[in-house]
Amino acid sequence: MLLDPQTIEIIKDAKTIAVVGCSPKSYRDSNSVARYLMEQGYAVVPINPKHDMILGVRCYADLLSAREAEGPIDIVDIFRASDLVPPHVKESIEIGAKLIWMQLGVINEEAALEARSAGITVVMDQCLRTLHKELRRERLL
Template identity: 40%
Template sequence: MTIESACPLPLGSDAPDDDTLVDVLARARTVAVVGASPNPERTSHRIALWLMDHTDYEIYLVNRAAGDTEIRGHAFYSSLDEVPVDVDIVDVFRRSEHVPPVVDEAIAVGAPVVWMQLGVRHPEAAHKAAAAGATVVQNRCLKVEYARLADRIAAATA
């Protein structure tokens, strides 16, 4: 297996343009990290911590297998419909083949953004989310994009 097959290179069609990303990231207040792991060695754990430390977003962790564990006092929810607030960004840390049910949940709760992390791409689910009115990002890291666009996001929220 090559690196490209394990983590496909981003395509131009995987994400909207930077102006749209800045708008999405500047307007968001809540992020649900679906597939967040209580294991500190997992990327989803580290990204959730980074979002807690470097953004003003309210972070909600979603992982039905996490049980009663927490990350810095943030409990895990079993599904998006258990999150007690409206979710602005659904940040998906699930393998591509597991994306469709997450998209269905995101649509059901009215999430305006479905963001599939680096290496995660599901064109059919992305089309379904977009058809439901969501902005869709595939195969991009929320942390990387936020850090790359931070100055523009700050200017948009000033």
């Protein structure tokens, strides 16, 4: 397990997870991870400016719009290319997210440093679904 106890507590206590780059296509990882998180009881907020609805829930163009309409967002799960991460991190800081999760292959050290400097926990290059399943298997959730 690669997660520290503080990160596990954030995941355990989280109620709302924004999935940045969520796709309406069921074969895309962003869609299947969002669906899994919904099945686990999280309120999932898809972020994709090209769509109005994904997985039967309202989709937002950005994190600021999502927070304004949906309320607090605890975790921001990012499915974007590494070089496109910084604006989402800035918004995550602005909305007061507790955890920024960059999915497999998504690494941006500069953005991570900015988030950590603002007091936000950051995980990079990991799949939230995979780690969530592992935490459940180990009875940590």
